[in-house]
Amino acid sequence: MSASLQRQLPHASSVSLNGRQVPYVTVANPRRKSISIYWTGRVEVRCPPGTTKRRVEAVLKEHADWVLAHLPAEGVPASRYCDGGVIPYRGGQAALVLGQERSVIMKVGDRTEVWLKVPKGADEDAVKMALALALKKYAWRVINDCWMRVIETAPKLPVVWRLSSAKTRWGSCTSRDTIRLSWRLIARSDTEIEYVIAHELAHLKEFNHSPRFWAEVERIYPGAVQIHESMRTLKAADKLDDL
Structure with missing residues (x-):
């Protein structure tokens, strides 16, 4: 180094x-x-x-x-969108490092850092904008890798899948067989991302949330129901909905 x-x-x-x-x-x-x-x-x-x-x-x-x-008053959380702030990333955490020559995500020792091309004293909005752009680039590769693994067991594929910027839904499936996956899934682990993909793929056969639907999800991705339950308990700090 x-x-x-x-x-x-x-x-x-x-x-x-x-x-x-x-x-x-x-x-x-x-x-x-x-x-x-x-x-x-x-x-x-x-x-x-x-x-x-x-x-x-x-x-x-x-x-x-x-x-x-x-310091902020005790009990008042400081913004995580600052130099040294910590965000959820791929099921773990990543630290923000501002004032860099380029925006890149990298492993430094045993931790993940998100280097951003914004001044160290940049306001929260500027940091959030730069961070969102950086994460979107990585989200496509990460989510696509998960996609390729899950579709091996899917009986039906969509016409197309796309990244979305949805905040309140991890994914969606339309009646026209189009699947959208939120780039904010980059906050979660590969296992959780793969579950969301299986969930949306199952909607291609069962456009509902009936017992048949959940059986299809489980068939595509064994253990999916358990992952679904754990994701329902995620807190705001575990997501990127404020980004």
């Missing part, structure tokens, strides 16, 4: 400030000679390489009043 890339990778941690647990990230930069604290939608500590966690947290505690003054 290049030195320039290492400078861009934040390290997440948390510290207790006046009785409140505060998450923060450290960003090392060889050009820095001292430690500085910034609020960029999160607490960001920029420091020289090799700075110890003890030293970073000592500085945070020294400036605790300033840090706490910039």
Whole structure:
């Protein structure tokens, strides 16, 4: 990994400030000679390489009043659409990294990061727009891969399937045998995506939600009913409906 890339990778941690647990990230930069604290939608500590966690947290505690003054009130969630924000991605999570030269999704160590070509101080709307564009590009490939696996057991195929921007429905099937799958499925695991595909394929034979329909879903994708029940309990934080 290049030195320039290492400078861009934040390290997440948390510290207790006046009785409140505060998450923060450290960003090392060889050009820095001292430690500085910034609020960029999160607490960001920029420091020289090799700075110890003890030293970073000592500085945070020294400036605790300033840090706490910039945090949202306790109980009020901060926006996840900011530098360091975390979104649901493929059944897990991905961290947003702003201020990059291009938008790309990549594995960095053991975590997934979404690099976005927007300034670190960009407002929420700008971040959401850039993020949606990036996720849509990846959604097509991911969902199509799932599609190709599921159709092997489908007795009937649609005239065509397309990505949609639906927020309240993962997928839909029309009377003209067209299936639409929301790109927001990128938030969920491959297993969940494949279940949604099987669900819509089953509608090509049973355009209802009768026992025959559910039997068809289960035949196309064994275990589908159990996945359906688990997806009904998903919370807003597990989806991308606000994007």
